[in-house]
Amino acid sequence: MEEIRDVFGNLISEIGGKDSRIVVLDADLGTSTRASKFSKIPGRFIQCGIAEQNMVGVSAGLALKGFIPFAVSFAVFIAGRCYDQIRVSIAYPNLNVKLIGSHAGLTPGPDGPTHQAIDDIALMRALPNMMVLEPADRREMAMVIEESIKLEGPVYIRMNRGSSPDIYDNKPAFRKINILREGKDVALIASGFMVHKAIKAAKLLELENISALIASVHCIKPIDTETLLDIAKKVKFIVTIENHSIVGGLGSVISEVLSEIYQIPILKIGIKDTFAESAETDDLFKKYGLTEMDIVKKVIENINMTQFS
Amino acid sequence: MLSKEEKIFLEEKAKKVRKLIIEMLYYAGSGHPGGSLSIVEILLYLYYKEIDIDLKDPRSTDRSMLILSKGHGCPALYAVLSELGIIDREVLKTYKKLDSILQGHPDRNKTLGVDMSTGSLGQGLSVAAGCALADKIKGKSHKTYVILGDGEIQEGQIWEAAIFAANNNLDNLCAFIDYNKLQLTSKVEDVFGKCNLLSVWADLGWQCFEIDGHDFEEIDMAVKFKSEKPKVIIAHTIKGKGVSFMENKIEWHSKKISEKEFEKAMLELR
Ligand SMILES: Cc1ncc(C[n+]2csc(CCOP(=O)(O)OP(=O)(O)O)c2C)c(N)n1
Numbered sequence: 001m002e003e004i005r006d007v008f009g010n011l012i013s014e015i016g017g018k019d020s021r022i023v024v025l026d027a028d029l030g031t032s033t034r035a036s037k038f039s040k041i042p043g044r045f046i047q048c049g050i051a052e053q054n055m056v057g058v059s060a061g062l063a064l065k066g067f068i069p070f071a072v073s074f075a076v077f078i079a080g081r082c083y084d085q086i087r088v089s090i091a092y093p094n095l096n097v098k099l100i101g102s103h104a105g106l107t108p109g110p111d112g113p114t115h116q117a118i119d120d121i122a123l124m125r126a127l128p129n130m131m132v133l134e135p136a137d138r139r140e141m142a143m144v145i146e147e148s149i150k151l152e153g154p155v156y157i158r159m160n161r162g163s164s165p166d167i168y169d170n171k172p173a174f175r176k177i178n179i180l181r182e183g184k185d186v187a188l189i190a191s192g193f194m195v196h197k198a199i200k201a202a203k204l205l206e207l208e209n210i211s212a213l214i215a216s217v218h219c220i221k222p223i224d225t226e227t228l229l230d231i232a233k234k235v236k237f238i239v240t241i242e243n244h245s246i247v248g249g250l251g252s253v254i255s256e257v258l259s260e261i262y263q264i265p266i267l268k269i270g271i272k273d274t275f276a277e278s279a280e281t282d283d284l285f286k287k288y289g290l291t292e293m294d295i296v297k298k299v300i301e302n303i304n305m306t307q308f309s
Numbered sequence: 310m311l312s313k314e315e316k317i318f319l320e321e322k323a324k325k326v327r328k329l330i331i332e333m334l335y336y337a338g339s340g341h342p343g344g345s346l347s348i349v350e351i352l353l354y355l356y357y358k359e360i361d362i363d364l365k366d367p368r369s370t371d372r373s374m375l376i377l378s379k380g381h382g383c384p385a386l387y388a389v390l391s392e393l394g395i396i397d398r399e400v401l402k403t404y405k406k407l408d409s410i411l412q413g414h415p416d417r418n419k420t421l422g423v424d425m426s427t428g429s430l431g432q433g434l435s436v437a438a439g440c441a442l443a444d445k446i447k448g449k450s451h452k453t454y455v456i457l458g459d460g461e462i463q464e465g466q467i468w469e470a471a472i473f474a475a476n477n478n479l480d481n482l483c484a485f486i487d488y489n490k491l492q493l494t495s496k497v498e499d500v501f502g503k504c505n506l507l508s509v510w511a512d513l514g515w516q517c518f519e520i521d522g523h524d525f526e527e528i529d530m531a532v533k534f535k536s537e538k539p540k541v542i543i544a545h546t547i548k549g550k551g552v553s554f555m556e557n558k559i560e561w562h563s564k565k566i567s568e569k570e571f572e573k574a575m576l577e578l579r
Binding site: 059089 | 370424426435438441447453470
């Protein structure tokens with residue numbers, strides 16, 4: 001199974017081979033992020049060394065001159081370490097830089113909390129002008145790369161390590177919340193890696209006669225409010241599912257938006273405002289409550305909740 | 310070499326620009342006089358001799374550019390841009406006021422002629438390196454200039470960028486260090502130690518110059534010098550240059566100018 005970081009590495013090299021505006025910047029993690037794939041393109045692969053803040057600034061300069069830079073590192077080192085550089089040198093001047101944060105959420109597993117970006121969405125979406133994307137499978141990843149090249153302006157793309165099984169049979173729609181399956185009891189709204197777990201949970205819920213709608217949110221900012229409202233009107237409650245802290249991530253986005261326009265309970269599955277620890281990713285997902293069984297349990301515990309209780 | 314006429318022209322401009330800076334700061338009721346007055350000659354030289362802004366398309370980046378990394382010195386930049394006819398003289402009075410195109414720190418999108426938004430110290434050298442690298446990849450012969458504060462270079466990112474620029478052979482990049490020896494609360498030496506800037510930059514692979522940053526001929530010589538490495542020009546300057554009571558005074562880093570002080574300063578700058 002091709003990981004989404006492989007999709008990134010292969011696709012950006014393919015596009016970059018033809019489109020001379022594309023440059024890729026690495027900070028000594030290219031073999032892990034797959035940015036190194038681009039190194040076969042002469043002159044447009046820029047090795048910045050272990051100096052992410054400079055990499056972000058150099059990207060800004062390249063964008064000023066008309067290039068489309070992809071600055072790539074682990075999500076923690078892009079969004080966290082370079083927050084002020086992104087804020088002042090990219091978001092504020094609204095420059096056409098694409099930031100790729102790899103190994104998102106708990107997916108760096110054994111490397112531990114220093115490497116697990118549980119707060120990158122919260123940080124990046126707080127920045128004006130910044131678009132925040134989290135693809136769930138190879139089709140979403142390909143779409144997100146292709147579309148972000150067409151789009152003028154800063155984009156943060158978050159990608160996980162590990163396999164991301166296909167969730168689509170056909171092409172997803174860009175910027176839209178894509179409904180993968182209709183349902184009338186509960187809406188499972190997930191992003192990235194967690195969409196696949198939502199699909200598994202929905203199948204288990206079916207056995208309990210619970211009908212779950214599944215939606216994939218690859219575009220966390222700006223959020224597709226229209227589809228969100230449609231979804232809310234179809235179900236009794238919503239469960240958001242993310243590989244990120246419940247502080248400031250997808251669950252927060254959905255709550256913030258719906259609280260102004262529609263009354264519906266929203267429950268959040270995500271990392272509960274804590275640092276995790278070193279372990280295999282699957283074990284971490286179990287310990288920190290991010291498995292399909294956690295989703296099922298949350299739904300069953302709350303299924304009798306009425307809209308206004 | 311600068312001709313005698315050019316030198317006189319630039320020196321006259323420098324007086325004018327200092328007056329505009331003091332006016333701007335007086336009207337605004339706040340701002341950074343010290344670090345604005347110290348970079349007047351550097352900015353004037355660059356904008357009159359090196360950077361050819363197309364008045365019809367100031368936003369074009371297909372030219373030599375300047376990044377004022379020590380963004381708090383922007384009154385000097387605004388004054389020079391107004392002398393070039395890019396910013397309306399009257400607009401200078403709106404600096405820092407609601408709805409103004411002139412922000413407290415440079416804003417590339419709000420102010421035509423400003424090449425990059427800055428204000429958080431330490432970021433401009435990286436951006437300049439990116440511009441210089443872009444011109445290299447495209448085979449353009451433009452230059453990228455950047456002005457750094459001598460306090461600003463305490464930021465770690467500066468040294469990331471210094472290593473990057475040297476290793477990428479960015480001989481089209483030229484950094485000025487406004488070496489006025491003062492920062493916000495103290496002397497630079499108090500926090501940076503008595504380090505020899507010249508040898509540090511040289512060791513990293515930069516071509517180094519040490520000049521009087523208020524002398525147009527010395528600026529000209531350093532800028533014109535052909536180099537195969539990125540260039541750093543350590544420009545000895547006086548913080549608050551031109552206004553006697555502001556010169557070399559830490560408190561004039563950022564201070565409201567009273568009516569009396571305004572009158573005194575304008576008299577001195579006549
Ligand atoms: C990252 C960051 N930290 C702190 C400040 C606040 N600040 C503004 S100017 C200044 C002193 C700058 O000293 P220097 O670079 O020597 O500039 P100059 O003395 O020429 O004004 C400080 C600390 C800032 N703008 N950015």
